[in-house]
Amino acid sequence: MTASITFFPVDNGDMTLLTFDNDQTLLIDMHVRKAADNADDDTPDVMADLRSRLKRDAKGRMFVDGFLLSHPDKDHIGGLETHFHLGPPDEWKKDDDKILIREMWSSPVVFRRASKTHTLCDDAKAWAKEARRRVALYREKGTATIEGDRIQIMGEDEDGKTDDILAIVVKADELVTKLNRVAADTFEAGLFAPLPQGDDEELDELLAKNRSSVILRFSIRGGGIPDKCRFLTGGDAEVAIWERLWNKHGGDRADWLSYDILQAPHHCSWHSLSYDSYSDCGEDAEVCEGARSALAQIRKGAIIVASSKTIDPEDADPPSDRAKREYISIVDDAADRFLCVADVWNDEQRALQYDITSSGVTKTVKTAAKAAVAALGIGATASQARAHG
């Protein structure tokens, strides 16, 4: 199967599917709004699209091999309980037909106590509960856990809560090479964040600063050839994190941050590139050079994808038009190498997808049948009420 990266249109939110060339799938975040589940609403039905790309196992259960939650905010986890099976895999019900997560990839934030000021949404609570269930099962059974019970923790817990389960923990600056226990060389991913903190920060502080986001730089095999696509994704990580990464790696290891595709952090927020407030400083707001450098290690022809709604200078950040301009400057001032997922939906009525083959990373085009339906007006009769005198 052809490896690919698909960005689903979820406005300001993330929902990205990685398919590797051994057919394994990894979903990064989800943001399914209620309207998206309503057939009569124009909001893209991203779950139907996602499900059409997934396979079922021998027991008839649709599954993803992995689900990475970058951080537990609603625009990254919304819809989890509705669409994914949580709890022991044996309790999967055919009538509900939810998607089984064979392996969770979670940040250690799930070990934090509930915060007084920052209330987690129900889906985030459900994620944390499921993650703790799987960790407990690992403590009990070790590697004997089955698909649907597995978990990898992205980063060490600051308070040593992961010290006894290090076999399922990937530390910062280490590589993730396995997905659902399969090490097939289809990808490797460098983990840059979250970083362990020296001091004991409260959960709300962490979340407020969007410091808990998992940052991964994937190197993906295409058509059997390693490293055909590098993909950098970092949830909602903000400027301080990116600056720190550059200070840490910018010298000899800048290549670690290089990419063919960058998912613009925090839905193209200005706050990933600058400490200054754009609403206060306007065009005088300065870009943080360190953060910009961390996000500017492009390979030839690289593109930047904003998983956001259409970028309008008049609207609130995110998405930020100033950030968009900065990103375009990063991709050699080529405006067509900056893509907004919502714009792709508006133009083509589909998710933005790149195939990764032995030739490289290529944007997919609409299939002939779908294009014909749209272009030739098949079904146009039904698009509005027509008067017949």
Add this chain to the structure above:
Amino acid sequence: MAETISGDPAEHLLRVALAHPECVGGALLNPTAGQRRIRLDMNVEMPLHMKADGMSASGVRTCEPVEVEIPDRYPWRSPRFSLREDFPRNFPHLMPFSERPRPCLVDGDQDEYFLQFGLVEYGVFHLVGQLAAWLRKAAIGNLIDPQQGWEPMLRRDLRHVVECDADQARAVVNKQGGWVAWRAHFIRCGAENGTLSVGAEAWVSSKGERTPLMRKQGDQSFTYRRISDDAASGNTVIGIIWPDKRPDGRPFISESYMPETIRTLGDLQARATELGCGRGLATFLSNLERCFAGMVCPVPVPVAVVLCVRRPVRLIGALSDIELLPYVFEIRANEKRTSLFVEGECEPVGPAMHFQSLTQSLLRTLSGTLERPSIALLGCGSVGSKLASHAARAGQTVAALSDQASLRPHNMARHALGPDHVATNKAEALAHELAGFGLSPAVYRGDLVTGLGSERDRIIPKGTGAAVNSTASLAVREALVASADARLKTRLVEAALFGRGRGAFLLMDGKAHNPTHSDLIAELYATLDDHRAVQLLFDPAEGLSAIQIGQGCGSLTMPMEDARLSAMTAGLSLELDAALSESSADGLIVIGVGDQRGASTHWSRWAVPSFEAVQIAGSDGWELRISQRVADRIRAEAVAFGSVETGGVMIGLTSARLKTVTVVDLLDAPVDSKRSGSLFVLGTSGLQAAIEARHLASGQTLFDVGTWHSHLADAGPSPTDWQTAADLAVERAPPSVLLIATPKRFFALMSQEKAG
């Protein structure tokens, strides 16, 4: 016909094309030579790193201008697409020789593709889609996908043809470079003074027989015979040429795609050199010249060469990495010549299509089948001849054919062979027909019943995978069963129709010929529960009994259409293929039952494990053969009664010629039977009626063949048992067997007086 589209067809076409997401611009162009033309600007998605350059590694731009020509008969003909003149040429799927590169957009006829869409808009739109896909592929790696394989050079629609077996050509290729000449036959159309580039066409075919390329007096290597004013045929050669190894000893691999632009001998020599075949071609040509030294033959004789080019990956749809590039040129041995090539290096050379010659391998490829065990056919009537045809056309081997009879006019109603063969022996005529498929089956014209006893190896040659009896003859069935000793490794099959072709069955014996066809037919009678099948099978006029009585003449008295017979025989053929490819140790029964009307047929199949054979004491070599199903029932009942002996009546068939009694069913002991620890007395209450009912239910085939009873200990027949056997022998004519089931084994006995 352009009037069928309202308005200007060019404008209309442009408007529709622009609706395609990959068509980003376009314009109407000035007509040339009255042809309406438009330009389309096609977006070409390519890998990000190439897109940054605006051009792919293969030279395709991110935005390609494409010219569209609207033919006169549009929309009854497809619009034609051509690329910019400097578009790179080293792609497959580019039409050879066109001035502007023309992409070959669909696999097949582009007009046909265009016309399949009822809406012209749909057709245009999909062509533009194909164009966009073609360009995307061209952008990455010459349209060759290593996983899919090497795309052979487009040779469709070339005028000249070279016909030979590709595998045979590839087989002569070795590490050292070289050439061989094969004897060939040509047909040339066109005036004698025409050339292959203008006016003349050639078809050169070879069966792959090597020839030394020497010409002696009276030699027939090259001949020329006029068929008509503008056609000739004769003998010639094909030169098979393959690349030299590289100076460093590695094989010569041609990795880049070259457009087919060969028009002259000079072009061919240059191309051969590029492909590593230069030395081979030169040697072949000089040998050709030498062969004609001193000879005069001033007529054009077509000669073919095939360059065997080694590619980096295997070819699409083939297992080999060697691509065959065939060409045709003509030699003229004029008087006072300097060369056989009148125009020297400018002598026209025509690239040719390669047609695979008729081989079993070609037939298997086209049939999508693997090679299966060879078959011998016993009986070459309508069913046998069609089974043989199906096998031959699927590229399978038919090792032998047997039939005593000759084809008669009435056979033409259903036989696979046509009226030309009437009055010839069926097996011989069929063998003659199969010879055209490259088969040379052994033919046996004698009587099968006696032949199977004395000259079995002529009917079923050693090494034959399966022998198929399609004679519909009980005598042949039994003779075949009788001849099946341990030395015969061939699997035995019987295929027949019944019920005016509404029903068909196939039997395959088990490993080591157990169960036999006789066992299987008894098992079929006993277990068939499909109402319609029972009705057809046991129909007094058209059922199995009718076939048995007919013994080969049955077909004359069983009217049915050829279509019906063919439909059922085709089903039998598929079932035979499936059975042979599975090669289970069990025996097999397949039965097909057709609807009362129409062509629907339901096929069912079931495996039959080996029968248990018990020698019958007191007889001269008779054998009791018990279906596994029945043997299990006997043991279970004996165990169930535990402390007392029990028993019942055995139902089955008897064959005096095979000396077998076959048991396929049981009747329970009558209610007045008595069971004790040392004696079982079979009662009589209702037994006669039960036996008769069973006989009728089986289409009057199965009857009582004896009794069985259990012994509590492992003891054989008691004096009482022998006495009962003697009593039975006196009371009835057919042999009657006593079977004794002990905890460990079966004993069987019958009274001597009647045995044999």
